[in-house]
Amino acid sequence: MQRATLDLWVGLFVITGIGALLVLSLKIGNLETYHSGGDTYVISGNFENIGGLKVRAPVKSSGVVVGRVADIQFSTKTYDAIVTLNIENRYQFPKDTFASILTAGLLGEQYVGLDAGGDEVMLEEGDTIMRTNSAVVLEEMIGRFLFDKASENDDF
Amino acid sequence: MSKHIISAIQGVGHRTLEGIRRLGRATLYFLLVLWKSGTSLKRFGLVVRELYYFGVLSLIIIVVSGLFVGMVLGLQGYETLQKYGSETAVGTMVALSLVRELGPVVAALLFASSAGSAMTVEIGLMKATEQLAAMDMMAVDPVARVVAPRFWAGVISMPLLAAIFSVMGVFGGYLVAVVFIGVDDGSFWSQMQSNVDFRVDILNGFIKSCFFGIAVSAIAVFEGHDSLPTAEGVSVATTRTVVTSSLVILGLDFILTAFMFRGL
Incomplete structure (x- = not known):
């Protein structure tokens, strides 16, 4: 075979x-949304129960992805979970922002939802979110429902 | 009676020692090929020639089987997922199974049987017809001139072929699920993109295919060079290449998967 054809x-x-x-990497792995390495700031929040939240789960506000879960640790001082969030710099949130762990759909993956408050002061690098809301655990909810039903029946 | 038992035990011992000796020879040969690889990097034309024979000529089987594997995955995945009303997840399922497992493994199995066996036959016949010995006489190192370029061509082709296999598979899945069956186009891609991770899935799949490329090429060149210089010897070596490298691919895949995806 000719060298040129082979080449x-x-x-x-x-x-x-x-x-x-x-x-x-680009079309299927969606690498484009990945390069938000340097332009993020870190905030954290203490949650009583994180349910099935995983590292790299999205952080959403009004349904828009504004960052990712960077780390999940258990604190032996307060006996709750410390969730560290990487938020993109272009999204600033007030100091009294409310963070809750929500589920996408009925059985979908869990993510952190941020509801902006009305404070003038913004959250900065290293700040902690004071107002948090735990994940809904299905067993607890069913337990509470049964308990309520049982106490209702007592009235009769 | 005791004589029979002793000879049976001796047989086991003999085979074990022979196996270990072979493994040691293969490892030394692998190191020798790496050591002599300088020439093939300097004269890259040699590698390019082999890339044509092992990469380009394997392309057709990789493309066609990738397409069909993807189409079948799309069809079967749709049948099962639509029972749970989540047929849009078919994109995720096809992409994840291809990128993580089927792409690297099936491409490597196909590569072992098409290109690996060809490598073994070529080197084995060169040995049987004493071409390698003749090179040695002319002070041309056969390992550097003949073996190393083939080895590197295999190592370079394998990840590329696996990537092509995965892309063709995803395209096949798209063709069946979206074009023929009518799953929503937008959610097919967006679900796939939000669930396939670059580092965990694609990079690990790529690393897997690199390992498979090294394993298949190393086994193929070793079996070729180690074969008995007869027609029968070459035929035995070829069978051995395909069998050994397929087994090694499957074993290696399990080990790599256990390391990569544990705790996810």
Whole structure:
């Protein structure tokens, strides 16, 4: 086989392969939304119960992704979970923002929802969110419901 | 009676020692190939020639099987998922199973049987017809001139072929689920994109295919060079290449998966 044709075929093969890798990372793996490395700030919040929240779960406000969960730790001082959040710099939140752990759909993945408050002062790097709301645990909810039903019946 | 038992035990011992000796020879040979790889990096034209034979000529089987595996996954996934009313998750399912497992593993199995066996036959026949010995006589190192370029061509082709396989598979899944069946286009892609992680899924799949490329090429060149220089020897070596590398791919895949995806 001619040297030039051979080079052409191999070149096409390598370009197709690298193109496939690029398609995998950009189109399927969604690398574009990833490069928010340097331009974020870190805030944290204490939650009584995080349910099934995982690291890298989205942080949403009004349904828009504004950041990601960076780390989840258990505190032996307060016996609750410390969730660290990376928030993009262009989204600033007031000091009295309300953070809650919500579920996407009935059985979907869990995420952190932020509801902005009315404070003039904004949250800064390293701040802690004071007002948090735990994840809804299905068993607890069913337990409470049964308990309520039982006490209702006592009235009769 | 006791004679039979002793000879049976001896047989087991003999085979174990032979296996260990073979493994040691293969490891030393692998290190030798790495050591002699300088030439193939300097004369990259040699590698390019082999890339044509092992990469480009494997392309058709990789593209076609990727497409069909994706189409079947899309069809089967849709059948099951629509029972739970979550047929839009078919994109996620197809992409994750391809990128994590099927892409690297099936591409590597196909590569082992098409290109790996070809590598073994070529080197084995060169040995049987004493071309390698002739090179040695002319002070041309056969490992540097013949073996290393083939090894590196295999190592380079494997990740590229696996990536092409995965992309074709996702396209096949898209074709069946969206174009033929009519799953919503937007949610097919957006669910896939929000659930496939670059580092966890795609990078790990890529690393897997690199390992498979190294394993298949190393086994293929070793079996070729280690074969008996007869027609029968080459045939035995070829069978061995395909069997050993397929088993190694499956075993390696389990080990790598256990390391990569544990605790997710």
